[in-house]
Amino acid sequence: MGKKYQLEFLYRPGLRLSDEALADLVADVRAVAATCFKEIPDYQVMRGTRKELSDKVLSLARRENGQLAGFCSAVLLPVENVGDVLHLGLTCVRPEDRGAKLTHLLTSKVVLNYLLRRKPVGRTWISNCACVLSSLGNVAVHFDGVYPSPLRNQPPTETHRQIARTIDREHRDKMYVMPEAVLDEEAFVFRGSVNRTVFQKEKSDRRYHHRVADLNAYYQGLLDFENGDEALQIGHVSLLTSFRYFMKKRRLRVALQSQVPQPEYP
Structure with a gap:
């Protein structure tokens, strides 16, 4: 290092x-x-x-x-x-x-x-709110059951929706989501979340892109960067999957060089 x-x-x-x-x-x-x-x-x-x-x-x-x-x-x-x-x-x-x-x-x-x-023991639910494509891509890859994600071909569960709605009602301030932002409950996107703030990013700024082009394309399709949109990702993790994803990152990196991998669920 x-x-x-x-x-x-x-x-x-x-x-x-x-x-x-x-x-x-x-x-x-x-x-x-x-x-x-x-x-x-x-x-x-x-x-x-x-x-x-x-x-x-x-x-x-x-x-x-x-x-x-x-x-x-x-x-x-x-x-x-x-x-x-x-x-x-x-x-x-x-x-x-x-x-x-x-x-x-x-x-x-x-x-x-x-x-x-x-x-x-058991799963812990996680959330991520971002317009940084590398962050969104890494969460999609390294955590389980993430929505929205190109690796999940299923709609959000009721637990996903409950967490998203609770964040919208009670925890916006913890994520720097602007009061005027609107949660798109189908896309799980805060529209106008960071408009005209230090967190707003440009769609073309490659410094914030993920190394996998397909992941970038997916989240670019969800977000209006000029409007300051952010994706709200909801997923879960357990000690088992955490060790698998974090401690075996080299193996995953090889798979990512050619394509977006399919998810592995415990």
Whole structure:
């Protein structure tokens, strides 16, 4: 990997850390976020309040000198009759550290450690809200039962719909979804979600594309980038599938070189 990093996992730090430790954590993540955004959004861990960090599940990557190189901040979203949905949230990595595959390492650290500590048996529902094609493609490939996804030839289940509707009603602020955005319940797309915000992307910006062209084409067909649309992906993961997908990524990468793979369900 070249550079060496120390990975750390934090579960609901707003409920556990001292005032001093919490302030240090917030300062570190804001410093990383400042390298990723022209203006740090008033959102997620960047808000820095104890309440805001009380529903977060974080992974941190620190350089050997202790400086934070990147973080992944997931959010626990309560949904009636489902339990906590793990929203994959926000991942930021300093530009000079982006060649070390930290995005994948940080996300897998959050998911694996959450499952090991909180849900070692059974499935955990996950959500992702994005217009970044690489993010949408990776979630489609690495998680089970994801909708919308070109790898799923089935309509959303009632649980998918319940989670999406609960997010629409109760958890928009956790995802930086604009108040004026409208949820398309058939496509699972927030129309106008990030219009004129730091999260809006251009359809042709290849920096945010997935390496598999078919995945890009599928999500480009769902979203109006000029309108600031975002896809709302709902799926699930278990410890079994998490190990299979995250720990055997090399095998999957070979399959992806020629075509979009068919999904494997436990």
